[in-house]
Amino acid sequence: MFRLRSTPTDDPPHxxxxxxxxxxxxxxxxxxxxxxxxxxxAIVRRSDQQAVIVNRERQxxxxxxxxxxxxxxxxxxxxxQRLAEVRxxxxxxxxxxxxxxxxxxEASRWGAAPMHLAEVDGELRGSWDLLDLAPLIDTxxxxxxxxxxxxxxxxxxxxxxxxxxxxxxTERATAAHDARGLRITYPAPGLHAQPRTLKPGADPVGFFExxxxxxxxxxxxxxxxxxxxxxxxxxxxxxxxTLAQLHPGRVATGAMMLVGPYREQQARRRRExxxxxxxEDHRLEMIAQLPFAPGGPRDRGEPFDPQEGPYAEAxxxxxxxxxxxxxxxxxxxxxxDEMMKLRRAEAAALGLAAQAPPLxxxxxxxxxxxxxxxxxxxPRRFDGLAPIGPTLWSxxxxxxxxxxxxxxxxxxxxxxLAAPSIVRLAESLAAPWRAKKHLLRERLRHRGFxxxxxxxxxxxxxxxxxxxxxxxxxxxxxxxxxxxxxxxVADGYLDETELRRAARTFAVTGRRTFDVYRPxxxxxxxxxLTR
Numbered sequence: 001m002f003r004l005r006s007t008p009t010d011d012p013p014h015x016x017x018x019x020x021x022x023x024x025x026x027x028x029x030x031x032x033x034x035x036x037x038x039x040x041x042a043i044v045r046r047s048d049q050q051a052v053i054v055n056r057e058r059q060x061x062x063x064x065x066x067x068x069x070x071x072x073x074x075x076x077x078x079x080x081q082r083l084a085e086v087r088x089x090x091x092x093x094x095x096x097x098x099x100x101x102x103x104x105x106e107a108s109r110w111g112a113a114p115m116h117l118a119e120v121d122g123e124l125r126g127s128w129d130l131l132d133l134a135p136l137i138d139t140x141x142x143x144x145x146x147x148x149x150x151x152x153x154x155x156x157x158x159x160x161x162x163x164x165x166x167x168x169x170t171e172r173a174t175a176a177h178d179a180r181g182l183r184i185t186y187p188a189p190g191l192h193a194q195p196r197t198l199k200p201g202a203d204p205v206g207f208f209e210x211x212x213x214x215x216x217x218x219x220x221x222x223x224x225x226x227x228x229x230x231x232x233x234x235x236x237x238x239x240x241x242t243l244a245q246l247h248p249g250r251v252a253t254g255a256m257m258l259v260g261p262y263r264e265q266q267a268r269r270r271r272e273x274x275x276x277x278x279x280e281d282h283r284l285e286m287i288a289q290l291p292f293a294p295g296g297p298r299d300r301g302e303p304f305d306p307q308e309g310p311y312a313e314a315x316x317x318x319x320x321x322x323x324x325x326x327x328x329x330x331x332x333x334x335x336x337d338e339m340m341k342l343r344r345a346e347a348a349a350l351g352l353a354a355q356a357p358p359l360x361x362x363x364x365x366x367x368x369x370x371x372x373x374x375x376x377x378x379p380r381r382f383d384g385l386a387p388i389g390p391t392l393w394s395x396x397x398x399x400x401x402x403x404x405x406x407x408x409x410x411x412x413x414x415x416x417l418a419a420p421s422i423v424r425l426a427e428s429l430a431a432p433w434r435a436k437k438h439l440l441r442e443r444l445r446h447r448g449f450x451x452x453x454x455x456x457x458x459x460x461x462x463x464x465x466x467x468x469x470x471x472x473x474x475x476x477x478x479x480x481x482x483x484x485x486x487x488x489v490a491d492g493y494l495d496e497t498e499l500r501r502a503a504r505t506f507a508v509t510g511r512r513t514f515d516v517y518r519p520x521x522x523x524x525x526x527x528x529l530t531r
Contacts, residue, residue, distance in 0.1 A: 001038070001055035001094040001113050003132065004030040006103045006124040008179045013098045015044055015051040017069045023053055028103070030096055033113070033128060036328055037221060037412045041066030045079040048100070052079075054086045056093030057112075058220035091218060094169075102178030109190065109389060109420060111171035111396040113403040117182060118166045124177040129404040130166060131303050137165040139529040145384070147493055148377045150306060151518050152367055153358050157386045157393035159184045161400075162306065162522075163529075168400055170386045189387040193427040195346075204433055205442050208425065212242050215419045221329050223247035227282065227322050228331040231255050232269040233460040234440040235336025239416055241447060243331060244276040251331070254282035254322060256314045259468060262458055269453045276447075282321045286462075289314035290469040292477055298524055306525035307401035310466050310517065316405055323409040330411050334402075335418030336440065338392040339426040346431035358514040360502070369499050369515060373492030390420035467513050470520075475507040478520045486523050494519055 006028040013025040023030045023042055032040040032055040040055040043065075051071060065072060065082065074082065086095060092110035096103065103124060105115050116130045118137055125136055141164040149155045150162065159167045159175075169175045172187035198204065216239070228240040230253045243251045253274055258266050274281060291310040292298055304312065322330060347354065359367040366375055389396060395418050406413045416422065426434060433439045445454045479500060488494045502515040 001033050002030055004126040008102050012049045012100050013051055015071045025098055035412050039066040041069055042071035043079055043082050044071045044073045046073050047076050050099040053096045056089055057091035060220040105169050105175045107169045107171055107173055109172050111399055114400050115169045116166050117175055119182045130305055133166050134529050144377055148374055149381050150522055154381045155397055157397045171389045171396055186386055190390040193424045195430050196428050205446050211425055215416045215422055216242050219414055223250040225328040227252040227254050227327045232266040234437045235333030237273055238440050239331050239333050248277040250279055252279040254318055256284050256286050259287050262464055265456055265458050272453050284314055284318040286314045286465050292469055292473045301528050301531055303528045304525055305401040306521045319409050330413045332413050332415050334415040335395045338395045339417055339423050340434045340437045342431055342434055350435055360515055369494055369502055371492040371495045391418050391423050470513050471510055474520050475503045475516055478503045478516055481523050487526055488523050
């Protein structure tokens with residue numbers, strides 16, 4: 001939630017607010033991201049001038065000392081009291097501590113809009129957008145474990161990034177910078193609930209509906225400036241239904257529209273869902289904005305973070321439409337997959353087949369497209385991971401590349417299903433309530449929606465879009481990059497022969513998309529960052 005530039009000094013800090021929108025202390029500056037749903041402020045301890053700056057999501061109907069930027073000079077007792085209040089804030093927040101000798105960045109348990117940090121010529125540079133730091137460092141220096149994690153779908157949550165000289169301040173972690181350099185401290189593992197037996201007469205659907213409404217109402221949001229992503233899937237549908245109940249006819253909606261029979265099903269289901277009471281609807285046809293399409297931003301070489309996902313071309317155009325319509329907040333269904341996740345033993349007990357490995361692999365489980373260096377690094381791919389937090393890794397991992405696309409357009413995403421309290425509620429339910437998102441489907445059924453909405457015939461995801469894009473553009477583009485001299489091959493992460501075989505096999509069969517997608521995504525991203 002900040003951009004910053006800090007130079008270590010032995011002088012005591014003298015924090016001040018400037019009309020340019022920055023806090024300054026000597027040669028250092030700290031710039032909070034400003035938005036109607038956020039508030040920021042600073043307090044200074046009178047005894048030694050130590051300061052803390054907070055940027056956080058506003059809580060509805062709660063007025064705090066952050067209504068003015070300050071800095072507010074206070075006695076030691078008040079300083080400690082306010083610091084404790086900030087750390088217990090129920091919504092997302094980031095703290096920056098400024099004291100004699102250096103600076104510390106402290107993240108909340110939400111992991112929203114995480115800060116990325118790099119030491120450049122003895123200075124600390126930071127931003128909520130990793131791409132801000134790329135021009136300041138040597139982007140040819142890669143974190144080799146992150147490369148292997150990305151290629152092999154082992155992208156567990158970590159302070160490490162693909163760029164060796166950049167770290168991310170993960171949820172509840174603290175990063176410190178002083179004359180000794182930059183370092184990060186992970187927190188203790190977060191507590192998680194175990195499934196429990198329901199009491200006779202318990203109503204999980206009713207309780208979930210109440211809990212979701214309570215969570216959505218925590219944020220101080222103008223519903224007339226809000227839009228809800230409504231793809232038609234279970235996750236976004238449940239969030240949208242809650243918004244319609246709370247603010248009938250006021251919240252707008254939007255979606256990236258699918259292709260072929262998937263689009264027909266999606267359109268039917270959305271018509272039924274949106275009849276529940278919303279404002280205007282924004283739609284973008286994905287067929288015209290396929291991943292890796294010629295002339296698109298990736299094809300043009302615009303810098304991008306490979307963690308942003310394959311559908312950023314279409315998503316960003318939809319976000320542009322939201323912003324042009326005066327929207328400031330986007331409610332998403334992100335976190336639904338994670339909150340409904342089954343443990344491996346639970347899935348086996350329910351007789352649910354385990355998902356097939358996404359990559360073609362040897363008998364030892366080594367993806368065949370890995371080169372010599374990639375195979376050597378594979379056993380270490382889980383080194384240095386962050387401890388498990390209140391929210392599951394996969395949703396936290398995507399926040400790093402997701403938030404900047406919204407923030408650069410003046411938008412702020414809100415993800416109610418990723419709220420720690422909602423995750424804990426879902427975890428406490430018996431496995432049958434989470435299997436195949438039964439809780440979410442039952443809630444829509446209780447609300448009177450048809451079988452087409454509750455149990456659609458076709459899968460509720462974008463996989464066919466990625467398959468289509470890879471058939472039309474991706475496989476041929478990957479071979480072209482290999483012909484030019486792929487960096488991932490030259491550095492030993494990928495095997496050229498197996499990579500070509502995968503691309504040609506996919507071009508003929510249309511199967512095993514993931515054997516070609518991740519190598520293409522990462523190779524193009526690395527080229528975009530080093531041009």
